[in-house]
Amino acid sequence: MLRVENLTKIYPGGTQALKNVSFEVKDGEFLVIIGLSGSGKSTLLRCINRLIEPTEGKITWDERDITAASPKELLKIRRNIGMVFQQFNLVKRSSVMTNVLSGRLGYANPWLSVLGIWLSADRERAIKALERVGIGDKASSRADALSGGQQQRVGIARALMQEPRIVLADEPVASLDPVLSHSILQYLEQLNKDGITVLCSLHFLDLVHRYATRVIALKDGVLVFEGLPQEINRAKFKEIYGEEAQEVRATSFEAPA
Amino acid sequence: MTAVPPQKRSPLIAGLLSTLVPGLGQGFVRRVYRGVAILLATLVVTGMVAWYGHPAWYFAPAGMWLWNIWDAASLAGGQPRTILIPVIFGLAAAYGIGWQVVGVNFAAASLDRALAVARPMIHPDLIERASDKNSMWTPVYVPCPLTGSSPVAQREHEGMVASATPNCGGPTDELTLSVSGMWPDTDTQIWWNTAIGDTNLLGGVNGNSMLVVRTDANGSLTTTIHVPLNILMAQPDKTLTLEHQIFFDQYHYTGGYRISYNGGYAIKGMLETVTMALMATLLGIILAIPISFLAARNLMSGNPITFAIYVIVRTILNIVRSIEAIILAIIFVVITGLGPFAGVLALAFHSVAALAKLYSEVIEGIDPGPIEAIRATGANWVQVVRYGVIPQIIPPFTSFTIYRWDINVRSATVIGMVGGGGIGLYLIQWIQNNQLRAVSAAFIAIAVVVILLDFLSAKVRERLV
Ligand SMILES: Nc1ncnc2c1ncn2[C@@H]1O[C@H](COP(=O)(O)OP(=O)(O)OP(=O)(O)O)[C@@H](O)[C@H]1O
Ligand SMILES: [Mg+2]
Numbered sequence: 065m066l067r068v069e070n071l072t073k074i075y076p077g078g079t080q081a082l083k084n085v086s087f088e089v090k091d092g093e094f095l096v097i098i099g100l101s102g103s104g105k106s107t108l109l110r111c112i113n114r115l116i117e118p119t120e121g122k123i124t125w126d127e128r129d130i131t132a133a134s135p136k137e138l139l140k141i142r143r144n145i146g147m148v149f150q151q152f153n154l155v156k157r158s159s160v161m162t163n164v165l166s167g168r169l170g171y172a173n174p175w176l177s178v179l180g181i182w183l184s185a186d187r188e189r190a191i192k193a194l195e196r197v198g199i200g201d202k203a204s205s206r207a208d209a210l211s212g213g214q215q216q217r218v219g220i221a222r223a224l225m226q227e228p229r230i231v232l233a234d235e236p237v238a239s240l241d242p243v244l245s246h247s248i249l250q251y252l253e254q255l256n257k258d259g260i261t262v263l264c265s266l267h268f269l270d271l272v273h274r275y276a277t278r279v280i281a282l283k284d285g286v287l288v289f290e291g292l293p294q295e296i297n298r299a300k301f302k303e304i305y306g307e308e309a310q311e312v313r314a315t316s317f318e319a320p321a
Numbered sequence: 322m323t324a325v326p327p328q329k330r331s332p333l334i335a336g337l338l339s340t341l342v343p344g345l346g347q348g349f350v351r352r353v354y355r356g357v358a359i360l361l362a363t364l365v366v367t368g369m370v371a372w373y374g375h376p377a378w379y380f381a382p383a384g385m386w387l388w389n390i391w392d393a394a395s396l397a398g399g400q401p402r403t404i405l406i407p408v409i410f411g412l413a414a415a416y417g418i419g420w421q422v423v424g425v426n427f428a429a430a431s432l433d434r435a436l437a438v439a440r441p442m443i444h445p446d447l448i449e450r451a452s453d454k455n456s457m458w459t460p461v462y463v464p465c466p467l468t469g470s471s472p473v474a475q476r477e478h479e480g481m482v483a484s485a486t487p488n489c490g491g492p493t494d495e496l497t498l499s500v501s502g503m504w505p506d507t508d509t510q511i512w513w514n515t516a517i518g519d520t521n522l523l524g525g526v527n528g529n530s531m532l533v534v535r536t537d538a539n540g541s542l543t544t545t546i547h548v549p550l551n552i553l554m555a556q557p558d559k560t561l562t563l564e565h566q567i568f569f570d571q572y573h574y575t576g577g578y579r580i581s582y583n584g585g586y587a588i589k590g591m592l593e594t595v596t597m598a599l600m601a602t603l604l605g606i607i608l609a610i611p612i613s614f615l616a617a618r619n620l621m622s623g624n625p626i627t628f629a630i631y632v633i634v635r636t637i638l639n640i641v642r643s644i645e646a647i648i649l650a651i652i653f654v655v656i657t658g659l660g661p662f663a664g665v666l667a668l669a670f671h672s673v674a675a676l677a678k679l680y681s682e683v684i685e686g687i688d689p690g691p692i693e694a695i696r697a698t699g700a701n702w703v704q705v706v707r708y709g710v711i712p713q714i715i716p717p718f719t720s721f722t723i724y725r726w727d728i729n730v731r732s733a734t735v736i737g738m739v740g741g742g743g744i745g746l747y748l749i750q751w752i753q754n755n756q757l758r759a760v761s762a763a764f765i766a767i768a769v770v771v772i773l774l775d776f777l778s779a780k781v782r783e784r785l786v
Contacts, residue, residue, distance in 0.1 A: 113697055115693055115696060115697055139699045139700075139701060140699065141699075142696075142697060142698065142699035143698060143699030144699075145697070146697075147694065147697040147698075149690065149693070149694060151690050152690075153690035153691050153693060153694035154691060154694070155691040155708065155709065155712045155713065156688075156691075156713075157712050157713065157716055158708075158712045162708075162712075166694075166695055166698060166700070166708045166709075167698050168698075169695065169698050169699065169700035169704045169708065170698050170699025170700060174701060174703065174704060177704055177707070177708075178703055178704060178707045180707075219694075222694070222698070225698075226698055226699070232697075
C-alpha cells in the first residue's frame, strides 16, 4: 500500500506543481495518472521515489515513510521502485547489456560495479529480462542503434532488474506510435498481473480505458478525479481537460487481448 | 531597420550641405545613421591615404565625396543611391595601400634562387647507401717554415702508408701525394682538412669538386694536387706553420640503405617532438579536467558565487587560448632555458585552456535523462557518475584529446624553432647552415608523422563519436 498525503511541490522558481495531493494505491493496482501537459504528473511520479524532493506532505509505503527516509534508506527504497521514462533515458553510447545491468546497481557491490565487474548471476538475470521483453538478441548492440520501441523495452528490462514491487512509468508510450504503445503497455500489464503495482501517466484516454484499473487526474497540480476508468465520461473529461478539449484517440486498432 | 520614409527636401540644399561636410546632407533629410556612416567612412579612407598611401589614392575619398553629394541630392527627392559605389572606392583604396605596405615584389622571387633551394631538396639527406669506410690521412705543413725544416709529411697506420712530397708548401704550390696499402681498385676521395677543421675540396677548377682517384691492384695511388688558394685566409699570422691533413677515403657499398647521419637527427628530433606533444597533452588533460567542471555553465549557474567563478574561469581560458603556443614558448624559453621542457610547458599551457573549454562544452551537453534513470535504480552517487556521466563524456573527451595531440604535434615542430626543442631546433640550424638536404629530410619526417597522425586521429574519432 502506497499512501500519498497532502503532497505539495513548489519549484525554486515559484511554480507550484502539486497542491495538497492525497491518494492511495493498493498493491497490484494499475493506476493511471492523467492530466494536461504541465499538470504535475511527472512531478508527482518523481516525488514518490524522491528524484524530486517534495516541499510538503508525506509518502508512506507499507508503513515506511519515504519522505523521512535517510539517504541510505532512500537508496534501499528506490531499488524496489522501477522507473520507465518517456525519453527512455538509456545511456546511448553504452551497450544494451550495460544499460540493463545498471538497473541492478542498487543490489551490486558498489566497488565491483564501479570497476564494471558484474556477477554472472546478474548477467544471466539481465539476459532473462531482455528475453522477457523480447529482445534477448540485442544485448551487445549499442543502445542508440535500437528503434524507439526496442529502447523502451530495454528501459523496462532495466526496471525489471530492480526486482521492483512498484513501477513508475512516466508517459512510457508518448514517444511511440500507437501500435508500439500497445505492445509496451502490454508488457507493463503483464508485470502488473505478476503482482507489481504500476503507476503510469498516460495521455490517451483509449489507452487509459484499456489498461487502467483505477485512474487519478491532476489539473494544475490539484487532484480533480479519482475513480474507475469507466467513470470518466464526457463531463468528467471536460472537467479534467477543459471545455474546449477534444478527445484524440491513440489508435483505432483495438489492442489484441 | 529604421524604415522612416525620407522626407522630401530641397535637393540643392542637401547637395550643398554634403559638399561642405560629407553626410551632412543625408542628415538634413533625416537619414542620420546614413549621414554619420558616410562621414566616418570618408574620414577613415582619407586618413588611410594620408598616412600610408601614395597621393594618387586620393581619388578614392574624392570619389566617395562626389557620390555622397549625388546621394544627398537624390535622397532629398526620396531616392537613395546604391552604397556599392563608395564601398568599391573604399575597398580599392584599402587594397591598393595594402599592396604598397606589404611590399609585393614579384621580381624579388627569382627562379634561379628558387632552383638553388629546390635542387638539393630533391635529394633529402635521410637515407644513404650502406657502406664500409676505409680512411687514411697524412700530415702536411703550410706554409714552409722560414727557418729549419718541417717534420716528415708521412704517416703509417694499420699497414697503410701515406705521404706528401714536398712535405710543406704555400698556396697553389704543387704537392705529390701517394698512399699504399689501401683497398685495391677502389675510387678514393681525396680532400684537405685544414688545421682548424674546415673541409677543402681538391678536384675540378680551383677545388670546386671532390678529387677522386682509383687505387691500383695493389691498393696504391699517386697523384698531384695544388695547395688550396685560400688556405691561409683565416690565419692571422700568415707565417706560422701549422699541420694540416690530407684525407684518403674509400667506400665499399655493402648493399642496402641506412639512415644517414642527419637523417638520424631528423628522426630523433621528430620523436622528441611527438613526445613533447604527448607530454604537453597529458599535462593538459590532467589540469583541464578539474578546470572544465568550473567552466561548465550547467554546473555553475546555480548560485551567484559559482556563477562568478564560472565567468572568471571562462575569461581566463579565453585569454590564454588566444595566445599562440609559440609566443608562450618564447616566454618559457626565457624562464626555463632552451630545450624541450620550455616547449612542453608552452604547449601544455595552451592545451589546458583549449581542452578545458572543449571539455566544459561536453559537460554542458550531458543528457540528464540517463542520470535520472540511474539514480532511480538506487545507485549511490559514485555509481551514478560511473554509469550515468562517464559513458556520456569519455568518448567526446577522448576524441577532443586526440585532436589536441594532433594539433600539439604540429605546433611542437614550430616551437622548436624558438628554442623549444624537438625537430624544430635541428631544422632552424640546418636552415641557417644552408644544409638544404637535411632540411628536406626534416620536412619529410614532419610530413610523414603529421599525415599519419591526422589519419589515425580521424579514424579513432570516427569510431568514438
Ligand atoms: N525543474 C523544474 N523547475 C521549475 N519548474 C518546473 C520544473 N519541472 C517542472 N516544472 C513546472 O512544474 C509544472 C508541472 O510540470 P510536470 O513536468 O510535472 O508536468 P507534466 O504533467 O508531467 O507535463 P507533461 O505532460 O508536459 O510532461 C509545470 O508548470 C512545469 O513548468
Ligand atoms: Mg511529464
